[in-house]
Amino acid sequence: MAVCAPSKPTLHQGVRECDPDPMGATDTEHLLDDLQACNTSFNVIERSLNAYLDSKKLLFPRFFFLSNDELIEILSEAKDPLNVQPFVKKIFEAVNAFSFNADTEITSMISIEGEVIPFDKPVPTQGDSNGVERWLLQAEAQMRASLATITANAMKAYATTPREKWLLEWPGQSVLQAIRDGATYGLQQLEVANTRELLEECGGGQGGQHSTQGWSFRPLGRGS
Incomplete structure (x- = not known):
């Protein structure tokens, strides 16, 4: 690198002389100026590198x-x-x-x-x-879109699939979201209808989730 060029003669001189006394190198002509110039160049490079990295961070x-x-x-x-x-x-x-x-x-x-x-x-x-920051942005967008699709499908299956089977067919995040949405919808209907039957139905819907707590699941049972 050009930034190291001023210090090379100094280093080469020290190697040639094989002088174990480091103080001898301090008499080298323009040594301080050369080292200060190198230090200034390093600082410029460091600032430029940080600015470049920050530009990538702002993109992603x-x-x-x-x-x-x-x-x-x-x-x-x-x-x-x-x-x-x-x-x-x-x-x-x-x-x-x-x-x-x-x-x-x-x-x-x-x-x-x-x-x-x-x-x-x-x-x-x-x-x-x-660039890597662009396809990572696209991957992040696909994460959201794909989870939304899967969760919507899980919610459709929520009302028609036996609860124990349904819990294992969908990703955990989609299961939790579908249960919350189903419970919220049930409570809204309860508020309108105000009937004991609907209250028991909502309670049973939540109970189905907890009834699997004592099961012995095989590893990663969901979606497999």
Whole structure:
């Protein structure tokens, strides 16, 4: 690097002389000026690097969860999306990894517990206009859209599928949301109808959730 050029003659001189006394190097002509110039150049480079990293963080704010060293590693390996995998769990809480197809498109996300959430649409990671921050933004959007689709389908199945079976067929987050929405709707109907039968029905709906607490589940029973 050019920034190191002024210090090279000093280093080479010390090596040639093999002088164990470091004070001898202090007599080198223009040594202080050279070192100060190097220090100034390093400061300029550091500020420029931080400004570049901040620009990436502003494009994809979840990069703020990473250290600068981790972000530099991601950006340096961005041509191969698979190299971003080790950082996924730091960028997205509770997401352990992405699944890729043969075209290195992201097709699903995998939770820390091993639940697989397929995306509505694959997210492309290749192309000149697809920097790592851009396809991570697209992946984040697909997370929301896909969870909304799955949760809507889970809510449709809520009324027609036996509760114990339904609990295992859908991702945990969708199950919790569907139960909450179902309970809210039931309470709204109760407020309008004010009947004991409906009250018991709402209570039974919640009871179905708790009736599985004593079960012995096989690992990752949901969705398998």
